[in-house]
Amino acid sequence: MPVLFVCMFFFHLADYMARNVKRLSMTAISLVFFAVYSSFSFPMFISNAGFNAGDISIDADSGELELSENLVEDGESEEADELSKFGHDVVEDDNTADIDALLADVENTEGNATDEPDAGISENTTDKEELYDYSDYDFSRDDWRLILINKQHSIPENYEFPIDNITNDMQCDARLKDDLLDMFKAANAEGVSLEIRSPYRTHMHQQENFDKRMETYIRKGYSYVEAFQRTSRAITVPGHSEHEVGLAFDITCTGYYNLDEAFFKTAAGTWLYENSYKYGFILRYPKDKEYITGIEFEPWHYRYVGVEAATYMTLNDMCMEEFWGERF
Numbered sequence: 001m002p003v004l005f006v007c008m009f010f011f012h013l014a015d016y017m018a019r020n021v022k023r024l025s026m027t028a029i030s031l032v033f034f035a036v037y038s039s040f041s042f043p044m045f046i047s048n049a050g051f052n053a054g055d056i057s058i059d060a061d062s063g064e065l066e067l068s069e070n071l072v073e074d075g076e077s078e079e080a081d082e083l084s085k086f087g088h089d090v091v092e093d094d095n096t097a098d099i100d101a102l103l104a105d106v107e108n109t110e111g112n113a114t115d116e117p118d119a120g121i122s123e124n125t126t127d128k129e130e131l132y133d134y135s136d137y138d139f140s141r142d143d144w145r146l147i148l149i150n151k152q153h154s155i156p157e158n159y160e161f162p163i164d165n166i167t168n169d170m171q172c173d174a175r176l177k178d179d180l181l182d183m184f185k186a187a188n189a190e191g192v193s194l195e196i197r198s199p200y201r202t203h204m205h206q207q208e209n210f211d212k213r214m215e216t217y218i219r220k221g222y223s224y225v226e227a228f229q230r231t232s233r234a235i236t237v238p239g240h241s242e243h244e245v246g247l248a249f250d251i252t253c254t255g256y257y258n259l260d261e262a263f264f265k266t267a268a269g270t271w272l273y274e275n276s277y278k279y280g281f282i283l284r285y286p287k288d289k290e291y292i293t294g295i296e297f298e299p300w301h302y303r304y305v306g307v308e309a310a311t312y313m314t315l316n317d318m319c320m321e322e323f324w325g326e327r328f
């Protein structure tokens, strides 16, 4: 008897589905659309750390820079586990030249060492109240240092900038190079040996990183949309990365190669947070501004905006988006 009941149940169920096939398929399609739409609409809920593939380490023996797919540990361990299966291992290479050598290299090749101490606001003080905050400075939205690049604002099509070498294989916008090197020297003088993990990336490099990750997901069986979503959580969509205009740097220190939240608590992470504005750099994606930037806390990603804006934003606890909202 029970078998008969089960058979009858499935018979009626099949009959019901056959009669209502249109209604059921519409409901299913609506659900799929809702799921896709909601995941695109709320980027702040999407983990976004780890978009720093293609990181760089320096071989101490050869002095050569090595590219490696650097997995970022961002608390999303599922993602991390998956990626480690694909061979994107965390770089653990102790043969990394320190910034002394890096700076010496630059100075030797260029012969323009700048040893003068930093003037004005770069005095060693943590009392921000006493500092001039540049609130009456005439900021311009056309200033190259203040260009806004994020998920909503792509790099302008004809954007051009002068490129200069930091080391043989590392480049940046030439106009900020002196401030960058000054920052590294100042840190070094206080016993903090900063190292750049990822400097300027060409658009093509960014595209390659992105495509490579996409392919990995598609090969694993994800749909195009799913693969795109997962990839864009880990790697900035090409055309939207500050690395592509030579204004952003992923920075950690000697012996610390992971781009993760714990870096913030290291001496170098703290030093950068407290002092980078004196050299024109800001922590671009602060912890308490994730709902505005749409990007998870990235204590390693520093963006050049110039001393005036960096000081203003730091002393007023503003992120780049808030600065733009208030000033422009």
Ligand SMILES: [Zn+2]
Residues within 6 Å of the ligand: 052, 198, 243, 248, 249, 250, 300, 301, 302
């Ligand atoms: Zn970065």
